[in-house]
Amino acid sequence: MKLIADSGSTKTSWCLINNNQPEIYFDTEGFNPYYVDSEYIRACIIEKLPAVIAAKNIAEIHFYGAGCSGDKNHIVSTALKSVFPAAAITVDHDLLAAARAVLGRSAGFVAILGTGMASCIYNGENITHQIDSLGFILGDEGSGAYIGKKLLIDYGRDRMPKDLKTEFFETYKLSPDDIINEVYTKPMPNRFCAGFCRFIILHIQHPYISALVKSAFADCFNNLISLYPAYKTYTLNCVGSIGYKFSDLLSTVAAGYGMRTGNIIKTPIEGLVKYHSQNN
Template structure:
């Protein structure tokens, strides 16, 4: 039995693959090793792992996650080893998950627009060019956290239209002091900010809401996407709930920068299951997402 996982900062999507049985999908909270420890990840998985799954029977875990690169991989690896003690484990960046899910073995450009932002050029096997999004505090233009910050800034400074301000208060009952406390004193402020994209999405017909999203995507293209060499020669492929939710606005902004929007999906897990299935079919046995680490 093998597990494939795709983890953003907010949610992790899992799929259990077992011979001659239907694939089993389930979710846990997201794990970004920049914000959580190995112990926190282990505790969360143990709490949310379906009772029908025996962790000792898992032979391989192929995990793609936000923030998974360099030394941060060890945080996730150690957490997974603590749960799946008999499994071989491979940890890769969620950007590679995005590329494999929408492009498979084809070359192209892919971005993540979810809680955070990321982007790269992919040659069909590996990521060949990546410009750092710089994370929640310094960058992540176009992400849910970035869009949410714009909304909260306008609320805190009384810059939003009065009808939207009243609706925000009726929905959340948050004062500016409450918001500052959540961002500066509590864990996972990126997730807190990104949560307000649901409010924006529910009221996207209001010109103010659409304007926040459009300006956020414009910032993304202006400060990140357009920095790639010959960026307009690629189609804009995208993974993530924010790109998926606001696709009409994304298409408009991409077009203004000369990019055609290609494949846009909400989550990569099903594409990853297909990708690994094709690898297994081609080789006669399951192949890893990357370098497998022995338990």
């Protein structure tokens, strides 16, 4: 029995592969090891693990996650080992998951546009070149957290159109001081900011909102994607809820930078299941 997991900062998608049996899909909270520890991950998995899955029978786990690189991987592997003691465990970055899901064994450019942002050049097997997005505080341009942050900045500085500002307050009952308190004193501020993308999705036809999203994608191209050598020779392949929900605006911005759009998918889990089933 094999478990495949793809974890963003907000949600982890899981799938159990068991020979020729139907796959079992389930979700848990997202686990970014920069923000949570092993015990937190362990408790969340135990709470959400379907009763039909016997943890002791899992032989193999492939876990891909935001923040899973270098010295942070042990936080996730320790948690997984405590829940699935018999499993052989591999922990990789969610960017590799995106590449394998959307490109399989073909080479190309891949970006993640979800709560966070990441991008790379993939050679069909491994990541060969990556420019660091620098995370929520310093970068992550084009991500849900970045777009939400831009919205909150305009709200706090009274630059949001009056009709939207009124509706925003009626929806969330948050003052600028409340927002500052949430961002600077509470855990997971990236997830807090990204949560306001629900408001953005509902009002995407408003000229101010569509311009804000396009501006965030333009920042992504200016500060990240355009830094890759010969980036215009690649197609823009993208995984993540933000890229998927705003695919038309993303494609428009990409075309303005001379880059054609390739595959844009919401989640990589089905592509990962296919990848690991073929490499059984």
